[in-house]
Amino acid sequence: MKIIIPLIGSFAKAGGFRVMSQLANYWIKDGHDVTFLSYIDGTDPYFPTTAKILYYDNKGDINTQKDNNHPKALLGMFHLRKALTKALNQLEADIVLANHCFTAQPVKKSSIKARKFYYVQAYEPDYYYRKTIKDFIFKKISKKSYKLGLEIIVNASMYKNYKEIKTDKVIYPGLDLEVFKPIPTNKDSKKIILGTIGRLEEYKGTTYIIEAFKMLRKKLGDQIELHIGFGEKHLEEIEGIKVLFPNGDKELAQYYNSLNFYICAGTIQLEAIHYPVIESMACKVPVITTGYYPSNHENSVIVPIKDSIALEKAVIEAINESEAVESRKENAFTSIEQFDWKIISQKMINYFS
Known part of the structure; x- marks a missing residue:
């Protein structure tokens, strides 16, 4: 053809x-x-x-x-x-x-x-x-x-x-499951690394994640960091934020694997498919999100849109509920096979x- x-x-x-x-x-x-x-x-x-x-x-x-x-x-x-x-x-x-x-x-x-x-x-x-x-x-x-x-x-x-x-x-x-997969990393057990793919558009929800992180930083201090992929460099002026620029899918997969939790706070078309969500799931990184297929309450933590306080609470709960997080992570990994x-x-x- x-x-x-x-x-x-x-x-x-x-x-x-x-x-x-x-x-x-x-x-x-x-x-x-x-x-x-x-x-x-x-x-x-x-x-x-x-x-x-x-x-x-x-x-x-x-x-x-x-x-x-x-x-x-x-x-x-x-x-x-x-x-x-x-x-x-x-x-x-x-x-x-x-x-x-x-x-x-x-x-x-x-x-x-x-x-x-x-x-x-x-x-x-x-x-x-x-x-x-x-x-x-x-x-x-x-x-x-x-x-x-x-x-x-x-x-x-x-x-x-x-x-x-x-x-x-x-x-x-689709998703390249030979690239986006769990990769062993040397994570600092004393650090909690949150991640998101940063975008300026309001509907991407990055501003709500940043506000939630500021509240988390006040509670947890330098124990917690936010690593923003492809974000604006000026965001590093906020204490605890790092902006990263993965080059290509292999480095992007390494970025996801370096995280303890991935956060997606988009505000529109919540039943659509959002690449960072399925990429994180394929890397067995726990996801906190406002929606996006195939997210559900069995494989992710679902929060309301435009709600920084709910995001902050979701992160605290995820940190304290390791068994529930592991179960959701495994369920998410299973749901990714359909994207081959x-x-x-x-x-x-x-x-x-």
Whole structure:
């Protein structure tokens, strides 16, 4: 099968790009032909892929090499969508897979003779929440993308009948269980290391974790630390916080394994799948979270959203209830097997077929 994955702009470090790179890698192992179609001045993939990469320019012409000196698109994303449509018109494929609201319209409007799918990895309108003209326009585009008539596949069951999204096809994001696994580490038994992946956006909940940590620090002193992956360096001005930048999945797995507890305090789409939660579970790190599949009361500590006091109490209880923590940790580890990339990639091919 020949599969094209078009991008508006280029690759990035977000988890959704890891998903696309890994799907491509596993499809290629199974004998399929996979090509990414990226903008000509884009960055190289942060998550390695064995797929071919073609590049489209401002006119929609296709190139085999990128050009970082190419003139910028005058109208940004709006210009790129037209160029991407023209580029797709020149190609042949069995499957074209849109994977972001901005790529959905070019895939739909293109004349390429292929089945057209749309892999929805989040309900994107929620991310355009600022009261700006830009966010207002992008929210409208993202809502419209679900009504274009593409064959929709969602990455969590919660999206099967969610607002504008209607589908019966679900493919979870996968996990490399050879990388994300328990690794022996020399943890300091006198230290309690909390961890989170830091993000500025309010809906990620990092601010609530920091507030809870400040309260914990007052109670427990330097016995407790918060290690924030990919956070803002200025956060290290807060006593007890360290900001770390794991490079690649192997270092990321080492980061999770260095923790005593992982905390996720997101505030929206709580039944979706959040990579740091399943990565922590795969590394047998106890999880304290506001939700996110496959978290439940048997495999995690569940707390309310936007509640720093509840987070602080959950950490104290987890420290004092070692038997319950061990039981949840083992249950979580068992629930991770369903995310194996071999299972995930083949299930999507079955939908394509």
